[in-house]
Amino acid sequence: MSDLPAPAAVxxxxxxxxxxxxxxxxxxxxxxxxxxxxxxxxxxANGAGKSTLIKIISGVETATDGTVAWRGQAVRWTSxxxxxxxxxxxxxxxxxLVPAMTVLDNVFLGPARAVTWDAGARADELGRxxxxxxxxxxxxxxxxxxxxxxRQMVAILQALARDPALVLLDEPTxxxxxxxxxxxxxxxxxxxxxxxxxxxxxxxxxxxxxxxDRLTVLRDGRVVVDDATAATTKDDLVTxxxxxxxxxxxxxxxPPHSAGEPLLVVEGLRSTGRFGPIDLxxxxxxxxxxxxxxxxxxxxxxxxxxxxxxAATGLVRVAGRRLRxxxxxxxxxxxxxxxxxxxxRQGLLRDWPIWRNVSLPYLAELARHGLPDADRERELAERAxxxxxxxxxxxxxxxxxxxxxxxxxxxxxxxxxxxxxVFLLDEPSAGVDVGAKADIIQLIRRLAEAGxxxxxxxxxxxxxxxxxxxxxxxxxxxxxxxxxxxxxDLHELTALASxx
Amino acid sequence: MTSEVRRRPAWVQALAPRAAxxxxxxxxxxxxxxxxxxxxxxxxxLRAINxxxxxDQTSLVGIxxxxxxxxxxxxxxxxxxASTGALAGTVAIKMVDSQGPAVALIVALLCGAAVGLIxxxxxxxxxxxxFIVTLGTLTAVRGVVQAILNGNSITxxxxxxxxxxxxxxxxxxGVAIGVGVVLLAGVAYLATRSDHRGRxxxxxxxxxxxxxxxxxxxxxxxxxxDQTLPVWLxxxxxxxxxxxLRYTVLGRNLYAVGGNPEAAxxxxxxxxxxxxxxxxxxxxxxxxxxxLYAGRFNxxxxxxxxxxxxTVIAAAVLGGTSLFGGSGYVAKSVIGALILFTLSNGFNVxxxxxxxxNVVQGLVLIxxxxxxxxxxxxxxxxxxxxxxxMRARRQAPSADRxxxxxxxxxxx
Numbered sequence: 001m002s003d004l005p006a007p008a009a010v011x012x013x014x015x016x017x018x019x020x021x022x023x024x025x026x027x028x029x030x031x032x033x034x035x036x037x038x039x040x041x042x043x044x045a046n047g048a049g050k051s052t053l054i055k056i057i058s059g060v061e062t063a064t065d066g067t068v069a070w071r072g073q074a075v076r077w078t079s080x081x082x083x084x085x086x087x088x089x090x091x092x093x094x095x096x097l098v099p100a101m102t103v104l105d106n107v108f109l110g111p112a113r114a115v116t117w118d119a120g121a122r123a124d125e126l127g128r129x130x131x132x133x134x135x136x137x138x139x140x141x142x143x144x145x146x147x148x149x150x151r152q153m154v155a156i157l158q159a160l161a162r163d164p165a166l167v168l169l170d171e172p173t174x175x176x177x178x179x180x181x182x183x184x185x186x187x188x189x190x191x192x193x194x195x196x197x198x199x200x201x202x203x204x205x206x207x208x209x210x211x212x213d214r215l216t217v218l219r220d221g222r223v224v225v226d227d228a229t230a231a232t233t234k235d236d237l238v239t240x241x242x243x244x245x246x247x248x249x250x251x252x253x254x255p256p257h258s259a260g261e262p263l264l265v266v267e268g269l270r271s272t273g274r275f276g277p278i279d280l281x282x283x284x285x286x287x288x289x290x291x292x293x294x295x296x297x298x299x300x301x302x303x304x305x306x307x308x309x310x311a312a313t314g315l316v317r318v319a320g321r322r323l324r325x326x327x328x329x330x331x332x333x334x335x336x337x338x339x340x341x342x343x344x345r346q347g348l349l350r351d352w353p354i355w356r357n358v359s360l361p362y363l364a365e366l367a368r369h370g371l372p373d374a375d376r377e378r379e380l381a382e383r384a385x386x387x388x389x390x391x392x393x394x395x396x397x398x399x400x401x402x403x404x405x406x407x408x409x410x411x412x413x414x415x416x417x418x419x420x421x422v423f424l425l426d427e428p429s430a431g432v433d434v435g436a437k438a439d440i441i442q443l444i445r446r447l448a449e450a451g452x453x454x455x456x457x458x459x460x461x462x463x464x465x466x467x468x469x470x471x472x473x474x475x476x477x478x479x480x481x482x483x484x485x486x487x488x489d490l491h492e493l494t495a496l497a498s499x500x
Numbered sequence: 501m502t503s504e505v506r507r508r509p510a511w512v513q514a515l516a517p518r519a520a521x522x523x524x525x526x527x528x529x530x531x532x533x534x535x536x537x538x539x540x541x542x543x544x545x546l547r548a549i550n551x552x553x554x555x556d557q558t559s560l561v562g563i564x565x566x567x568x569x570x571x572x573x574x575x576x577x578x579x580x581x582a583s584t585g586a587l588a589g590t591v592a593i594k595m596v597d598s599q600g601p602a603v604a605l606i607v608a609l610l611c612g613a614a615v616g617l618i619x620x621x622x623x624x625x626x627x628x629x630x631f632i633v634t635l636g637t638l639t640a641v642r643g644v645v646q647a648i649l650n651g652n653s654i655t656x657x658x659x660x661x662x663x664x665x666x667x668x669x670x671x672x673x674g675v676a677i678g679v680g681v682v683l684l685a686g687v688a689y690l691a692t693r694s695d696h697r698g699r700x701x702x703x704x705x706x707x708x709x710x711x712x713x714x715x716x717x718x719x720x721x722x723x724x725x726d727q728t729l730p731v732w733l734x735x736x737x738x739x740x741x742x743x744x745l746r747y748t749v750l751g752r753n754l755y756a757v758g759g760n761p762e763a764a765x766x767x768x769x770x771x772x773x774x775x776x777x778x779x780x781x782x783x784x785x786x787x788x789x790x791x792l793y794a795g796r797f798n799x800x801x802x803x804x805x806x807x808x809x810x811t812v813i814a815a816a817v818l819g820g821t822s823l824f825g826g827s828g829y830v831a832k833s834v835i836g837a838l839i840l841f842t843l844s845n846g847f848n849v850x851x852x853x854x855x856x857x858n859v860v861q862g863l864v865l866i867x868x869x870x871x872x873x874x875x876x877x878x879x880x881x882x883x884x885x886x887x888x889x890m891r892a893r894r895q896a897p898s899a900d901r902x903x904x905x906x907x908x909x910x911x912x
Contacts, residue, residue: 021884062888078889308766332768346766349759351826360756361767367749374703375694414767 099144260284269314405436575825585790616783665795676718683711759826
């Protein structure tokens, strides 16, 4: 590659390997060439090595072996700042912004180009930037008041303000509504045409197919596909990503069955400013989906049912018994289980091993005379690892070391072996790869077959269609429709949820 | 993800400097002081009377540090312990002559519980930052003490508290050896029954270390079996609270609410109850410590225990307790307290002059906290990356042409 000064390659990774100190081999010789003025897709299942590769490229981590070349020069960045000053800006799913500061302040956070802060000049610059990407927002609003999508755009603007040659976008659309996503894509295309290069990392295959010029698929730390996007199809990609576990999502159409007794009854539940009043019923053996866009009040509704919203009023009955004390503590004792939206913040203790996380909700039940029985807890965790196919060396592995899909399975495992009868699942497969997603949908179906009631919130309506018996549509805090999953389709749900 | 990851056995992890550093530091400190006093021709540093002395000086801060650690584990912070102790001591001394020791004791402890409850409600229910709340109660409660005493110191005639705070108790030699043997045998039984010997030995470290210590002291150093009541109280509370934290559901949940309150809450744990309970308990214990302290001289003055809360927190931090909640061990906090008092004792014994005491104590605290941070998972990777970067830089200039190969080998 010494005779390859090819000006077309902005970034070139050659035979990159990464072995973590604990022995995990995350990358086993990955080569990737990102060409100037292109959008390069990087996809792969959780644990395929995507995140590691991104971290190495952007200077967060260093490779164990192999080279990274930036504009033909071998580089070895040891901090993101070095990458940034060379012209590589990374935008992560959760780019830290300062909530109390305005959009303008956040966009120009960091680089000190002058001693004085010339607000007027900055505002002009931001205006030009916004013109370039074709997206405008009020520069004087505090970032804390913005929607998740708008914040993501601020993060992208922040990256662009440094005038980078390459922008690395890591799951930029995970929290975006369809309209926000369109804006983002339009911006990316415009910038590409103006000569900015992108590396685009995503779980959403249609986005990648739609947006990128070339793509690289990783599996188990190796490149399995490296081709022009035009030459690949969605089927190719799914096969490449999951290997043999092909397309089980599509295969698992829910079997028709008669609904059992009503397990979860919600009457007149409301929380001022968030949603309501809402009535709904989930029967034993039934999977009910809650289709709604971000901000429709869907997650808030789940939390209120679970008693995590002290401001909520209304009636919640589980198996005929009213929940009087509205706290998660009571909800758990009465047989409710919640798989929250943000597993790291709400679902897991990342510094704890798998077995301690799994036993957390029902520790008292597992204990003998108030003394936790570590052997039983471990047995339970080992059962969960086997049942759910959690990829981990052993149950002593810290949850923080697991990939997203495996961590999510641990959150599920917390509830599976207890007395829970109604499962409230908030985005159960967010940030989870195709294979794990199929596993999770099968798990949900198994729960229903075992006579549990399941209420799911998901942004991906395909997922609801493949997992649910019924789908309730939520918009602006109200339930506006109900469909039998077998008799509706993606277009109808999308139209209902977005108010078309 | 590969499935073949070698993990170090539990007991190796337990003995690693990160986990047991405070113990090594303590042993090292004692060794240095012993050798130094030997070199200066002074009496043996490790003679029983000196050890008892250090233990007695440590005992009250040690007891406070135990429960401060519990509060820190739940993710809170309590600056008000010293003022609470001063209030309880004042109330106890003031009331003991007129109401008798029992009533005085109860009222004083209730004062502590009340301060704890105020802290708890303001922090957990109103949602004010714990640092601010307890800084406020620290000041306000001290003000109450000053108002009660009105600038004077008072002394009680009833000697009940004084007798209790300074009484000695000698553990019978047979009891020490017996308890030691029972503990060792119990652990040995558990270990032989389990398939995971290392894990059992790690999980029961506190029990067999205590057992071994009692056994050896009972056999060879029975002078050490004579200690003041506060010392025995500190030892007993260390064992009991450690056991509760380590082996009970209550303890597990305390760590959970500190480690990730939201995850704990959504797992059905009543987070507020645990966090508030820790505050109230800490208040009661602070009151008890205050009564013992007042009992030492059977008198109080308006400045009693001033600044003591910082010593208590310093002990907990020396013991590796995280100020962010979710981790900490009470036994290590007690050793942290022992280090602080061994240091000041060493200064006295070696006659170095007390002027530098605070400097050294402060430096020791900063050094310990830096070490804990540097050896944490994040700190380690930071250090590793820095080293890798330095190596890479050193190699880079000498290898302009075959740069890639050189860089590659530097990374290995």
